[in-house]
Amino acid sequence: MNDKIKELAEQAGLLHKQIGPCVETRYMKKKEQDLEKFAELIVRECVRACLDEGAKWRGVQDITDFKLCAHVIKEHFGVE
16 A cells, blocks of 8 residues: 555554554455555546646646646555
């Protein structure tokens, strides 16, 4: 899981920081994968919103700013 997504999940109380040795169960791993997929979908939705908004402004304003915004969001969260 991307470090930034993991950090936000911990802040939201969705993941607990590991304190001491802990046996990771399949259930825990599956939940972490579900959370990662959910976070990735949210990031992709934000990127799409940037690009959709940029498309609305085509001809009025340079859409490069919107593409840059989308790229920065993907890079920040480690989403391809």
